[in-house]
Amino acid sequence: MNRYAVAAIYKFEMARMKRTIFQSILSPVISTSLYFIVFGSAIGSRITEIDGVSYGAFIVPGLIMLSLLTQSIANASFGIYFPKFTGTIYELLSAPVSYFEVLLGYVGAAATKSILLSFLILATAGLFVPLEIAHPWWMLLFLFMTAISFCLFGFIIGIWADNFEKLQIIPLLVITPLVFLGGTFYSVNMLPPFWQTVTMFNPVFYLISGFRWSFNEIADVSVMISLAVISGFLALCLLTVWWIFKTGYHIKQ
Template sequence: MSLNTHAIRAIYRFEMARTFRTLGESIASPVLTTSLYFIVFGAAIGSRMGDIDGVSYGAFIIPGLVMLSLLSESISNASFGIYMPKWSGTIYELLSAPVSYVEVVLGYIGAAATKSLVLGLLILATARLFVPYEIEHPLWMLCFLVLTALSFSLFGFIIGLWADDFQKLQIIPLMVVTPLTFLGGAFYSIHMLPPFWQQVTLFNPVVYLISGMRWSFYGVSDVNVVVSAAMILAFLLACLAAVWWIFRTGWKLKA
Protein backbone atom coordinates (compact mmCIF):
# COMPACT_ATOMS: atom_id res chain seq x y z
CA MET A 1 0.00 0.00 0.00
CA SER A 2 1.45 3.35 -1.08
CA LEU A 3 1.38 6.21 1.39
CA ASN A 4 -0.44 9.46 0.69
CA THR A 5 2.59 11.71 1.06
CA HIS A 6 0.52 14.83 0.35
CA ALA A 7 -1.65 14.12 3.42
CA ILE A 8 1.37 13.40 5.61
CA ARG A 9 3.08 16.58 4.47
CA ALA A 10 -0.08 18.68 5.00
CA ILE A 11 -0.51 17.47 8.60
CA TYR A 12 3.20 17.84 9.28
CA ARG A 13 3.37 21.39 7.90
CA PHE A 14 0.22 22.44 9.78
CA GLU A 15 1.65 21.24 13.10
CA MET A 16 5.04 22.81 12.46
CA ALA A 17 3.37 26.11 11.52
CA ARG A 18 1.64 26.10 14.92
CA THR A 19 5.05 25.89 16.55
CA PHE A 20 6.38 28.90 14.66
CA ARG A 21 3.30 30.88 15.73
CA THR A 22 4.06 30.13 19.38
CA LEU A 23 7.87 30.18 19.52
CA GLY A 24 7.85 31.65 23.01
CA GLU A 25 5.90 28.77 24.55
CA SER A 26 7.29 26.04 22.27
CA ILE A 27 11.00 26.81 22.27
CA ALA A 28 12.05 29.82 24.35
CA SER A 29 10.28 28.80 27.57
CA PRO A 30 11.75 25.24 27.84
CA VAL A 31 15.24 26.49 26.95
CA LEU A 32 15.02 29.26 29.58
CA THR A 33 13.75 26.82 32.21
CA THR A 34 16.57 24.38 31.50
CA SER A 35 19.10 27.23 31.61
CA LEU A 36 17.94 27.98 35.15
CA TYR A 37 18.63 24.35 36.07
CA PHE A 38 22.16 24.73 34.71
CA ILE A 39 22.69 27.95 36.66
CA VAL A 40 21.38 26.56 39.95
CA PHE A 41 22.56 22.94 39.82
CA GLY A 42 25.47 23.20 37.41
CA ALA A 43 27.15 26.42 38.47
CA ALA A 44 25.97 27.19 42.01
CA ILE A 45 25.68 23.67 43.48
CA GLY A 46 27.93 21.79 41.05
CA SER A 47 30.97 23.91 41.94
CA ARG A 48 30.67 22.65 45.54
CA MET A 49 30.28 18.97 44.65
CA GLY A 50 32.84 16.42 43.61
CA ASP A 51 32.92 14.38 40.45
CA ILE A 52 30.47 11.51 39.86
CA ASP A 53 31.97 8.54 38.02
CA GLY A 54 34.82 10.80 36.95
CA VAL A 55 32.49 13.44 35.49
CA SER A 56 32.00 16.92 36.95
CA TYR A 57 28.56 17.37 38.45
CA GLY A 58 27.61 20.17 36.05
CA ALA A 59 28.37 17.95 33.06
CA PHE A 60 26.88 14.87 34.73
CA ILE A 61 23.37 16.36 34.86
CA ILE A 62 23.27 17.43 31.18
CA PRO A 63 21.85 14.11 29.83
CA GLY A 64 19.21 14.09 32.57
CA LEU A 65 18.13 17.66 31.84
CA VAL A 66 17.96 16.95 28.11
CA MET A 67 15.77 13.93 28.81
CA LEU A 68 13.58 15.91 31.20
CA SER A 69 12.83 18.47 28.48
CA LEU A 70 12.59 15.89 25.70
CA LEU A 71 10.04 13.73 27.53
CA SER A 72 7.81 16.60 28.61
CA GLU A 73 7.89 18.41 25.27
CA SER A 74 7.34 15.24 23.19
CA ILE A 75 4.26 14.39 25.23
CA SER A 76 2.97 17.95 25.25
CA ASN A 77 3.44 18.55 21.52
CA ALA A 78 1.79 15.31 20.43
CA SER A 79 -1.06 15.33 22.95
CA PHE A 80 -2.06 18.93 22.25
CA GLY A 81 -1.71 18.40 18.49
CA ILE A 82 -4.30 15.59 18.33
CA TYR A 83 -6.51 16.90 21.15
CA MET A 84 -7.29 20.18 19.39
CA PRO A 85 -9.02 18.48 16.40
CA LYS A 86 -11.03 16.42 18.91
CA TRP A 87 -11.99 19.51 20.89
CA SER A 88 -12.95 21.54 17.82
CA GLY A 89 -14.68 18.63 16.05
CA THR A 90 -12.47 18.77 12.97
CA ILE A 91 -11.19 15.27 13.70
CA TYR A 92 -14.30 13.87 12.02
CA GLU A 93 -13.26 15.53 8.78
CA LEU A 94 -9.87 13.88 9.18
CA LEU A 95 -11.41 10.46 9.88
CA SER A 96 -13.75 10.71 6.88
CA ALA A 97 -11.01 11.86 4.50
CA PRO A 98 -9.22 9.32 2.25
CA VAL A 99 -6.31 9.22 4.68
CA SER A 100 -5.21 6.09 6.54
CA TYR A 101 -4.43 6.11 10.25
CA VAL A 102 -0.79 5.38 9.38
CA GLU A 103 -0.59 8.65 7.45
CA VAL A 104 -2.32 10.54 10.28
CA VAL A 105 0.11 9.14 12.85
CA LEU A 106 3.15 9.84 10.65
CA GLY A 107 2.10 13.45 10.19
CA TYR A 108 1.36 14.22 13.83
CA ILE A 109 4.16 12.15 15.37
CA GLY A 110 6.69 13.36 12.80
CA ALA A 111 5.95 16.99 13.66
CA ALA A 112 5.95 16.41 17.44
CA ALA A 113 9.23 14.47 17.32
CA THR A 114 10.85 17.09 15.08
CA LYS A 115 9.95 19.88 17.51
CA SER A 116 11.29 17.85 20.45
CA LEU A 117 14.55 17.04 18.66
CA VAL A 118 15.11 20.70 17.76
CA LEU A 119 14.51 21.62 21.39
CA GLY A 120 16.89 18.90 22.61
CA LEU A 121 19.67 20.15 20.32
CA LEU A 122 19.06 23.75 21.43
CA ILE A 123 19.37 22.68 25.06
CA LEU A 124 22.66 20.93 24.28
CA ALA A 125 23.92 24.11 22.63
CA THR A 126 22.74 26.16 25.64
CA ALA A 127 24.50 23.77 28.04
CA ARG A 128 27.78 24.59 26.34
CA LEU A 129 27.45 28.16 27.61
CA PHE A 130 27.44 26.96 31.23
CA VAL A 131 29.33 23.65 31.35
CA PRO A 132 32.12 22.19 29.18
CA TYR A 133 31.32 18.66 28.03
CA GLU A 134 32.24 16.10 25.38
CA ILE A 135 30.11 13.50 23.61
CA GLU A 136 31.99 10.21 23.31
CA HIS A 137 29.38 8.45 21.16
CA PRO A 138 27.54 11.10 19.09
CA LEU A 139 25.75 8.57 16.86
CA TRP A 140 24.40 6.72 19.88
CA MET A 141 23.38 10.06 21.38
CA LEU A 142 21.37 10.89 18.25
CA CYS A 143 19.81 7.41 18.28
CA PHE A 144 18.68 7.83 21.89
CA LEU A 145 17.34 11.30 21.11
CA VAL A 146 15.36 10.10 18.07
CA LEU A 147 14.01 6.94 19.73
CA THR A 148 12.98 8.84 22.86
CA ALA A 149 11.31 11.64 20.87
CA LEU A 150 9.39 9.15 18.71
CA SER A 151 8.30 6.86 21.56
CA PHE A 152 7.13 9.66 23.87
CA SER A 153 5.47 11.53 21.02
CA LEU A 154 3.46 8.36 20.43
CA PHE A 155 2.74 8.21 24.14
CA GLY A 156 1.60 11.83 24.06
CA PHE A 157 -0.58 11.06 21.04
CA ILE A 158 -2.32 8.36 23.08
CA ILE A 159 -2.80 10.80 25.97
CA GLY A 160 -4.31 13.34 23.58
CA LEU A 161 -6.80 10.76 22.32
CA TRP A 162 -7.63 9.64 25.86
CA ALA A 163 -8.09 13.12 27.36
CA ASP A 164 -11.62 14.52 27.62
CA ASP A 165 -10.57 18.03 28.67
CA PHE A 166 -7.51 20.25 28.85
CA GLN A 167 -6.82 19.34 32.48
CA LYS A 168 -6.37 15.67 31.61
CA LEU A 169 -3.65 16.59 29.13
CA GLN A 170 -1.45 17.60 32.09
CA ILE A 171 -2.22 14.82 34.57
CA ILE A 172 0.21 12.18 33.31
CA PRO A 173 3.07 14.56 32.34
CA LEU A 174 2.94 16.42 35.67
CA MET A 175 1.99 13.65 38.09
CA VAL A 176 3.74 10.67 36.50
CA VAL A 177 6.44 11.51 33.94
CA THR A 178 8.09 14.47 35.71
CA PRO A 179 8.40 12.70 39.12
CA LEU A 180 9.75 9.57 37.42
CA THR A 181 12.35 11.71 35.64
CA PHE A 182 13.51 13.39 38.85
CA LEU A 183 13.67 9.98 40.56
CA GLY A 184 15.30 8.34 37.54
CA GLY A 185 18.84 9.61 38.07
CA ALA A 186 18.58 12.97 36.29
CA PHE A 187 20.55 14.68 39.08
CA TYR A 188 22.39 11.72 40.62
CA SER A 189 23.65 8.23 39.96
CA ILE A 190 21.41 5.48 41.30
CA HIS A 191 24.56 3.82 42.66
CA MET A 192 24.57 6.58 45.28
CA LEU A 193 21.35 5.12 46.74
CA PRO A 194 21.16 2.35 49.37
CA PRO A 195 21.10 -1.17 47.83
CA PHE A 196 17.36 -1.65 48.42
CA TRP A 197 16.41 1.60 46.68
CA GLN A 198 18.78 0.82 43.82
CA GLN A 199 16.70 -2.27 43.10
CA VAL A 200 13.43 -0.35 43.44
CA THR A 201 14.67 2.35 41.06
CA LEU A 202 15.22 -0.23 38.33
CA PHE A 203 11.42 -0.46 37.99
CA ASN A 204 11.43 3.17 36.88
CA PRO A 205 11.53 3.11 33.04
CA VAL A 206 13.03 6.61 32.85
CA VAL A 207 16.21 5.28 34.51
CA TYR A 208 17.04 3.41 31.31
CA LEU A 209 16.51 6.48 29.13
CA ILE A 210 18.75 8.72 31.23
CA SER A 211 21.36 6.01 31.73
CA GLY A 212 21.60 5.31 28.00
CA MET A 213 21.89 8.99 27.18
CA ARG A 214 24.57 9.50 29.85
CA TRP A 215 26.56 6.57 28.45
CA SER A 216 26.50 8.16 24.98
CA PHE A 217 28.03 11.29 26.51
CA TYR A 218 30.64 9.97 28.94
CA GLY A 219 30.79 6.19 28.58
CA VAL A 220 29.39 5.68 32.10
CA SER A 221 25.92 4.41 32.95
CA ASP A 222 23.84 2.99 35.76
CA VAL A 223 22.57 0.09 33.63
CA ASN A 224 23.91 -1.67 30.56
CA VAL A 225 23.47 0.42 27.42
CA VAL A 226 22.05 -2.56 25.51
CA VAL A 227 19.36 -2.94 28.17
CA SER A 228 18.62 0.81 27.90
CA ALA A 229 18.20 0.60 24.12
CA ALA A 230 16.03 -2.51 24.43
CA MET A 231 13.74 -0.80 26.95
CA ILE A 232 13.25 2.23 24.67
CA LEU A 233 12.46 -0.03 21.70
CA ALA A 234 10.02 -2.06 23.81
CA PHE A 235 8.20 1.10 24.90
CA LEU A 236 8.09 2.31 21.27
CA LEU A 237 6.56 -0.98 20.12
CA ALA A 238 4.03 -0.92 22.96
CA CYS A 239 2.93 2.61 21.97
CA LEU A 240 2.66 1.57 18.31
CA ALA A 241 0.48 -1.38 19.32
CA ALA A 242 -1.74 0.89 21.43
CA VAL A 243 -2.19 3.40 18.58
CA TRP A 244 -3.01 0.58 16.14
CA TRP A 245 -5.66 -0.73 18.55
CA ILE A 246 -7.18 2.74 19.05
CA PHE A 247 -7.65 3.33 15.33
CA ARG A 248 -8.82 -0.24 14.75
CA THR A 249 -11.55 -0.01 17.43
CA GLY A 250 -12.30 3.71 17.22
CA TRP A 251 -11.83 4.11 21.00
CA LYS A 252 -12.19 7.79 21.97
CA LEU A 253 -12.42 8.68 18.28
CA LYS A 254 -15.98 7.83 17.22
CA ALA A 255 -17.80 8.55 20.47
Protein backbone atom coordinates (compact mmCIF):
# COMPACT_ATOMS: atom_id res chain seq x y z
CA MET A 1 0.00 0.00 0.00
CA ASN A 2 1.37 3.39 -1.05
CA ARG A 3 0.05 5.17 2.05
CA TYR A 4 1.99 8.35 1.28
CA ALA A 5 0.20 8.62 -2.06
CA VAL A 6 -3.22 8.08 -0.48
CA ALA A 7 -2.38 10.71 2.14
CA ALA A 8 -1.12 13.11 -0.56
CA ILE A 9 -4.31 12.81 -2.64
CA TYR A 10 -6.51 13.05 0.45
CA LYS A 11 -4.67 16.13 1.77
CA PHE A 12 -4.71 17.75 -1.66
CA GLU A 13 -8.48 17.29 -1.97
CA MET A 14 -9.19 18.45 1.57
CA ALA A 15 -7.10 21.57 0.90
CA ARG A 16 -9.55 22.46 -1.87
CA MET A 17 -12.32 22.50 0.73
CA LYS A 18 -10.32 24.99 2.79
CA ARG A 19 -9.78 27.17 -0.28
CA THR A 20 -13.48 27.14 -1.15
CA ILE A 21 -14.82 27.27 2.38
CA PHE A 22 -17.74 29.56 1.52
CA GLN A 23 -18.85 27.44 -1.41
CA SER A 24 -18.25 24.13 0.38
CA ILE A 25 -19.65 24.86 3.80
CA LEU A 26 -21.47 28.15 4.09
CA SER A 27 -23.56 27.81 0.95
CA PRO A 28 -25.19 24.45 1.90
CA VAL A 29 -25.74 25.68 5.48
CA ILE A 30 -27.49 28.84 4.25
CA SER A 31 -29.59 26.78 1.79
CA THR A 32 -30.64 24.42 4.58
CA SER A 33 -31.55 27.34 6.83
CA LEU A 34 -33.68 28.76 4.02
CA TYR A 35 -35.44 25.41 3.60
CA PHE A 36 -36.26 25.44 7.29
CA ILE A 37 -37.58 29.00 7.12
CA VAL A 38 -39.68 28.33 4.00
CA PHE A 39 -40.79 24.72 4.54
CA GLY A 40 -40.40 24.39 8.28
CA SER A 41 -41.94 27.68 9.35
CA ALA A 42 -44.11 29.02 6.51
CA ILE A 43 -45.51 25.73 5.16
CA GLY A 44 -44.81 23.64 8.27
CA SER A 45 -47.08 25.83 10.36
CA ARG A 46 -49.99 24.55 8.25
CA ILE A 47 -48.88 20.88 8.51
CA THR A 48 -48.73 20.26 12.19
CA GLU A 49 -47.49 16.64 12.38
CA ILE A 50 -46.69 13.65 10.17
CA ASP A 51 -46.98 10.29 11.92
CA GLY A 52 -46.65 12.03 15.27
CA VAL A 53 -43.52 14.02 14.33
CA SER A 54 -43.48 17.79 13.83
CA TYR A 55 -43.09 18.79 10.17
CA GLY A 56 -39.83 20.62 10.92
CA ALA A 57 -38.28 17.49 12.45
CA PHE A 58 -39.76 15.33 9.67
CA ILE A 59 -37.88 17.12 6.91
CA VAL A 60 -34.45 17.07 8.68
CA PRO A 61 -33.32 13.64 7.35
CA GLY A 62 -34.49 14.54 3.83
CA LEU A 63 -32.62 17.83 3.88
CA ILE A 64 -29.46 16.15 5.10
CA MET A 65 -29.85 13.55 2.32
CA LEU A 66 -30.35 16.31 -0.24
CA SER A 67 -27.04 17.96 0.67
CA LEU A 68 -25.25 14.65 1.21
CA LEU A 69 -26.17 13.34 -2.23
CA THR A 70 -25.52 16.52 -4.19
CA GLN A 71 -22.30 17.40 -2.36
CA SER A 72 -20.93 13.84 -2.54
CA ILE A 73 -21.41 13.82 -6.30
CA ALA A 74 -20.11 17.36 -6.75
CA ASN A 75 -16.98 16.86 -4.61
CA ALA A 76 -15.96 13.52 -6.09
CA SER A 77 -16.77 14.36 -9.71
CA PHE A 78 -14.92 17.67 -9.59
CA GLY A 79 -11.98 16.08 -7.75
CA ILE A 80 -11.18 13.67 -10.58
CA TYR A 81 -12.46 15.82 -13.46
CA PHE A 82 -10.23 18.79 -12.60
CA PRO A 83 -6.88 16.96 -13.15
CA LYS A 84 -8.29 15.68 -16.44
CA PHE A 85 -9.27 19.20 -17.42
CA THR A 86 -5.95 20.80 -16.45
CA GLY A 87 -3.85 17.89 -17.71
CA THR A 88 -2.26 17.19 -14.32
CA ILE A 89 -3.68 13.66 -14.45
CA TYR A 90 -0.42 12.66 -16.17
CA GLU A 91 1.15 12.67 -12.72
CA LEU A 92 -1.47 10.35 -11.27
CA LEU A 93 -1.17 7.96 -14.21
CA SER A 94 2.62 7.80 -13.99
CA ALA A 95 2.73 7.44 -10.18
CA PRO A 96 3.29 4.12 -8.38
CA VAL A 97 -0.29 3.99 -7.11
CA SER A 98 -2.89 1.27 -7.53
CA TYR A 99 -6.41 2.08 -8.64
CA PHE A 100 -7.65 1.22 -5.16
CA GLU A 101 -5.30 3.79 -3.65
CA VAL A 102 -6.45 6.44 -6.13
CA LEU A 103 -10.03 5.67 -5.21
CA LEU A 104 -9.25 5.73 -1.51
CA GLY A 105 -7.70 9.17 -1.80
CA TYR A 106 -10.33 10.84 -3.96
CA VAL A 107 -13.47 9.13 -2.67
CA GLY A 108 -12.21 9.21 0.93
CA ALA A 109 -11.70 12.97 0.78
CA ALA A 110 -15.01 13.62 -0.99
CA ALA A 111 -16.89 11.42 1.50
CA THR A 112 -15.19 13.14 4.45
CA LYS A 113 -16.28 16.52 3.12
CA SER A 114 -19.89 15.51 2.59
CA ILE A 115 -20.12 13.71 5.95
CA LEU A 116 -18.71 16.79 7.74
CA LEU A 117 -21.25 18.88 5.91
CA SER A 118 -24.07 16.53 6.94
CA PHE A 119 -23.14 16.94 10.59
CA LEU A 120 -23.02 20.69 10.11
CA ILE A 121 -26.51 20.65 8.58
CA LEU A 122 -27.68 18.46 11.43
CA ALA A 123 -26.31 21.02 13.89
CA THR A 124 -27.96 23.84 11.91
CA ALA A 125 -31.27 21.95 11.99
CA GLY A 126 -30.90 21.70 15.75
CA LEU A 127 -31.18 25.50 15.88
CA PHE A 128 -34.64 25.34 14.28
CA VAL A 129 -36.22 22.14 15.61
CA PRO A 130 -35.66 19.82 18.59
CA LEU A 131 -33.65 16.84 17.30
CA GLU A 132 -34.00 13.24 18.29
CA ILE A 133 -32.02 10.35 16.79
CA ALA A 134 -33.70 7.09 17.70
CA HIS A 135 -31.07 4.80 16.16
CA PRO A 136 -27.73 6.66 15.98
CA TRP A 137 -25.76 3.65 14.69
CA TRP A 138 -28.22 3.09 11.87
CA MET A 139 -28.10 6.80 11.15
CA LEU A 140 -24.29 6.64 10.86
CA LEU A 141 -24.49 3.48 8.76
CA PHE A 142 -26.86 5.11 6.26
CA LEU A 143 -24.83 8.32 6.30
CA PHE A 144 -21.53 6.58 5.58
CA MET A 145 -22.91 4.14 3.01
CA THR A 146 -24.76 6.89 1.16
CA ALA A 147 -21.73 9.20 1.23
CA ILE A 148 -19.39 6.51 -0.09
CA SER A 149 -21.84 5.25 -2.74
CA PHE A 150 -22.62 8.70 -4.10
CA CYS A 151 -18.97 9.77 -3.99
CA LEU A 152 -18.22 6.70 -6.10
CA PHE A 153 -21.06 7.72 -8.39
CA GLY A 154 -19.59 11.22 -8.57
CA PHE A 155 -16.18 9.75 -9.34
CA ILE A 156 -17.76 7.84 -12.26
CA ILE A 157 -19.40 11.04 -13.52
CA GLY A 158 -16.06 12.86 -13.25
CA ILE A 159 -14.38 10.18 -15.35
CA TRP A 160 -17.22 10.12 -17.90
CA ALA A 161 -17.49 13.89 -18.27
CA ASP A 162 -15.40 15.56 -20.92
CA ASN A 163 -16.76 19.04 -20.32
CA PHE A 164 -18.23 21.07 -17.47
CA GLU A 165 -21.78 20.72 -18.79
CA LYS A 166 -21.64 16.94 -18.50
CA LEU A 167 -20.26 17.33 -15.01
CA GLN A 168 -23.38 19.23 -13.95
CA ILE A 169 -26.03 17.50 -16.00
CA ILE A 170 -26.63 14.39 -13.86
CA PRO A 171 -26.63 16.13 -10.46
CA LEU A 172 -28.96 18.84 -11.76
CA LEU A 173 -31.27 16.90 -14.03
CA VAL A 174 -31.35 13.51 -12.32
CA ILE A 175 -30.28 13.62 -8.68
CA THR A 176 -31.98 16.82 -7.51
CA PRO A 177 -35.42 15.83 -8.97
CA LEU A 178 -35.05 12.33 -7.50
CA VAL A 179 -34.33 13.76 -4.06
CA PHE A 180 -37.21 16.21 -4.22
CA LEU A 181 -39.57 13.48 -5.47
CA GLY A 182 -38.17 10.91 -3.03
CA GLY A 183 -40.04 12.15 0.02
CA THR A 184 -37.72 14.84 1.35
CA PHE A 185 -40.59 17.13 2.24
CA TYR A 186 -43.49 14.67 2.47
CA SER A 187 -44.52 11.15 3.34
CA VAL A 188 -45.30 8.94 0.37
CA ASN A 189 -48.70 8.23 1.95
CA MET A 190 -49.66 11.84 1.21
CA LEU A 191 -49.42 11.20 -2.56
CA PRO A 192 -52.22 9.90 -4.83
CA PRO A 193 -51.96 6.10 -5.48
CA PHE A 194 -50.48 6.54 -8.99
CA TRP A 195 -47.60 8.72 -7.74
CA GLN A 196 -47.07 6.38 -4.81
CA THR A 197 -46.39 3.62 -7.35
CA VAL A 198 -44.10 5.89 -9.39
CA THR A 199 -42.15 6.77 -6.23
CA MET A 200 -41.38 3.11 -5.66
CA PHE A 201 -39.11 3.28 -8.73
CA ASN A 202 -37.13 6.15 -7.27
CA PRO A 203 -34.02 4.68 -5.54
CA VAL A 204 -33.46 7.85 -3.50
CA PHE A 205 -36.85 7.35 -1.88
CA TYR A 206 -35.53 4.21 -0.13
CA LEU A 207 -32.46 6.08 1.17
CA ILE A 208 -34.52 8.90 2.62
CA SER A 209 -37.00 6.46 4.11
CA GLY A 210 -34.27 4.42 5.82
CA PHE A 211 -32.42 7.50 6.99
CA ARG A 212 -35.62 9.03 8.38
CA TRP A 213 -36.37 5.81 10.23
CA SER A 214 -33.03 6.07 12.04
CA PHE A 215 -34.12 9.52 13.30
CA ASN A 216 -37.73 9.10 14.33
CA GLU A 217 -38.75 5.54 13.39
CA ILE A 218 -40.99 6.73 10.56
CA ALA A 219 -40.45 4.77 7.35
CA ASP A 220 -42.40 4.37 4.12
CA VAL A 221 -40.72 0.99 3.49
CA SER A 222 -38.89 -1.52 5.66
CA VAL A 223 -35.45 -0.37 6.80
CA MET A 224 -33.97 -3.62 5.49
CA ILE A 225 -35.23 -2.79 2.00
CA SER A 226 -33.59 0.64 2.31
CA LEU A 227 -30.34 -1.03 3.38
CA ALA A 228 -30.56 -3.48 0.48
CA VAL A 229 -31.07 -0.65 -2.02
CA ILE A 230 -28.09 1.38 -0.82
CA SER A 231 -25.94 -1.80 -0.66
CA GLY A 232 -26.97 -2.66 -4.21
CA PHE A 233 -26.15 0.84 -5.43
CA LEU A 234 -22.77 0.69 -3.68
CA ALA A 235 -22.02 -2.65 -5.35
CA LEU A 236 -23.07 -1.27 -8.75
CA CYS A 237 -20.81 1.76 -8.37
CA LEU A 238 -17.87 -0.39 -7.27
CA LEU A 239 -18.40 -2.67 -10.23
CA THR A 240 -18.49 0.31 -12.63
CA VAL A 241 -15.33 1.83 -11.12
CA TRP A 242 -13.60 -1.55 -11.40
CA TRP A 243 -14.56 -1.70 -15.09
CA ILE A 244 -13.34 1.89 -15.66
CA PHE A 245 -9.94 1.11 -14.18
CA LYS A 246 -9.71 -2.21 -15.98
CA THR A 247 -10.43 -0.71 -19.38
CA GLY A 248 -8.89 2.73 -18.79
CA TYR A 249 -12.17 4.26 -20.01
CA HIS A 250 -11.72 8.02 -20.47
CA ILE A 251 -8.46 7.88 -18.49
CA LYS A 252 -5.88 6.15 -20.65
CA GLN A 253 -5.38 6.17 -24.37
